[in-house]
Amino acid sequence: MSFSGIPTAALDFYDDLEADNSKSFWTAHKAVYDESVRGPMEALAAAVAKDFGEGKLFRPYRDVRFAKDKTPYKTHQGVWFEESRVYVQVSAAGLFVAAGYWRTETAQVERLRRAVAHDLHGPALEKAVAAVTKKGFRIGGDQLTRVPKGFDKDHPREGLLRHKTLTAAKELGFPDWLSTPKAKAEVVKAWKAMSPLVEWLDQHVGPA
Structure with a gap:
């Protein structure tokens, strides 16, 4: 399946799911999810796989074992690209893109802090941000x-020093191009705009 855009039906599906987040609704509308949400998002992932x-x-199902909110289904569909540290999501609000390090281990957090405090690497991060x-x-x-602890509370980059994870994100909403093949180029454009942050993180924090 080639990517031809995210249909308006995908946004409508999540709009309706937010109003009736139940197994009965999901069962009755699963074909809509498969055709208008999962299919196009899989096609988008395949279309950008060579570069990202x-x-x-x-999965569309929520883990409700320890949650106060017992609604069974997520009201969005996300795709994560581990190699490139980028993300795209569709929901009733339209398209959302993000990039960066969402989860970090202790060693990564330590590397992040050292780099933020560094006389050269820290200013480079400020420039990327x-x-x-x-x-x-x-x-x-x-x-x-x-x-x-271990860092000056009045450090010029104290805001960045407090970060345990570091990301960038933007709501793209539902512009005219969303339901067209141009959506791929727009998503890629957004990911590339966030690349200065990802490149800094890859260089100074890296994998766990």
Whole structure:
């Protein structure tokens, strides 16, 4: 299946699922999910695999074992590209893109902090963050409420030092090109706009 865009039916499906997140709704509309959500997202993943690596389509079912919210289904469909550290998601709100390090092990967090505090690598990160935010992306990630022990609480990059994970993201919504083949190019364009942050993380934090 070649990628031809994300149909409006995908957004409508999640709009309806948010209103009726039940097994009966899912069973009655699973064909819509397969055709309008899963199929196009798999096609998008295949279309960009040569440049970004294999994409992992997340399961649509929520793990409710320890959750207060017992609704059984996720109200979005995401695809994660481990090799390139990029992500794309469709929901009732439209398209969402992100990139960076969502999960980090202890050793990675330590490397992140050392690099942020470094006299050369730290300013390089600030430059990367500035380049990404200038294009409309927001910087996120899990953060401590205070600067970690061992670092000056008045450090000029104290905000970045508090990060345990570091990401960039942007809501693309539902522009006219969403349901057309151009959606692939727009997603790739967004991922490349976030590449300064990913490249810095790959160089100074790296895999677990």
